[in-house]
Amino acid sequence: xxxxxxxxxxxxxxxxxxxxxxxxxxxxxxxxxxxxxxxxxxxxxxxxxxxxxxxxxxxxxxxxxxxxxxxxxxxxxxxxxxxxxxxxxxxxxxxxxxxxxxxxxxxxxxxxxxxxxxxxxxxxxxxxxxxxxxxxxxxxxx
Amino acid sequence: xxxxxxxxxxxxxxxxxxxxxxxxxxxxxxxxxxxxxxxxxxxxxxxxxxxxxxxxxxxxxxxxxxxxxxxxxxxxxxxxxxxxxxxxxxxxxxxxxxxxxxxxxxxxxxxxxxxxxxxxxxxxxxxxxxxxxxxxxxxxxx
Numbered sequence: 324x325x326x327x328x329x330x331x332x333x334x335x336x337x338x339x340x341x342x343x344x345x346x347x348x349x350x351x352x353x354x355x356x357x358x359x360x361x362x363x364x365x366x367x368x369x370x371x372x373x374x375x376x377x378x379x380x381x382x383x384x385x386x387x388x389x390x391x392x393x394x395x396x397x398x399x400x401x402x403x404x405x406x407x408x409x410x411x412x413x414x415x416x417x418x419x420x421x422x423x424x425x426x427x428x429x430x431x432x433x434x435x436x437x438x439x440x441x442x443x444x445x446x447x448x449x450x451x452x453x454x455x456x457x458x459x460x461x462x463x464x465x
Numbered sequence: 466x467x468x469x470x471x472x473x474x475x476x477x478x479x480x481x482x483x484x485x486x487x488x489x490x491x492x493x494x495x496x497x498x499x500x501x502x503x504x505x506x507x508x509x510x511x512x513x514x515x516x517x518x519x520x521x522x523x524x525x526x527x528x529x530x531x532x533x534x535x536x537x538x539x540x541x542x543x544x545x546x547x548x549x550x551x552x553x554x555x556x557x558x559x560x561x562x563x564x565x566x567x568x569x570x571x572x573x574x575x576x577x578x579x580x581x582x583x584x585x586x587x588x589x590x591x592x593x594x595x596x597x598x599x600x601x602x603x604x605x606x607x
């Protein structure tokens with residue numbers, strides 16, 4: 324029972340820390356994301372440093388964590404099962420890249436900025452939900 | 466390059482990597498924000514929603530705490546609503562179809578040395594750069 328409560332507590336803590344990191348890194352600001360993507364303009368390469376720092380950590384820590392028989396608060400690791408870059412991955416990432424390049428918001432920064440008192444991230448979040456349901460609908464008709 | 470902020474970028478990136486480590490080590494889950502959120506809206510499964518909700522709640526709180534108590538760096542794009550809606554829908558559709566965004570494929574997938582995730586990252590980065598170029602330099606939007 325205590326395990327179940329700790330599981331939820333750590334979900335909250337991980338979300339908090341992740342978002343704090345996004346905000347600390349400046350990645351909460353969509354203008355900074357667009358300044359990264361705008362390589363021929365007044366380029367801001369910060370995003371590469373952020374990704375490098377994050378992946379630098381996970382490359383090391385994930386090696387150790389994945390050697391454990393199971394995580395501390397669950398009976399097994401729940402990992403993605405697909406390993407190959409299939410058509411849905413490629414097409415989906417092209418579509419995501421187009422949206423990201425248009426507005427500079429991706430799901431992380433949307434939630435980090437959603438309760439700061441601005442309408443913009445709320446509009447983006449609701450549109451994200453609409454897009455996710457559209458994919459679910461298209462996929463179900465196949 | 467006057468807006469380049471490598472120090473806070475690196476520290477923020479390390480915090481993001483530690484948050485992803487926390488979620489994998491304790492809860493056995495990949496810190497993919499679009500996937501965690503989709504499990505709340507388009508792919509709900511009984512008994513698998515509360516931790517997702519708490520993770521997102523933690524994200525909302527993390528942004529609020531950092532922006533209010535440490536540094537207010539968020540600035541809205543002040544983009545027209547049609548652009549926010551279009552961009553948000555593409556992001557929601559694309560991350561659903563392509564099973565992940567910058568956190569899941571970028572931070573976690575690269576940490577797991579997944580070729581599928583590396584492909585995803587290279588696609589959304591290059592399409593994002595191309596889209597921003599077309600928007601800013603050919604169409605003159607934003």
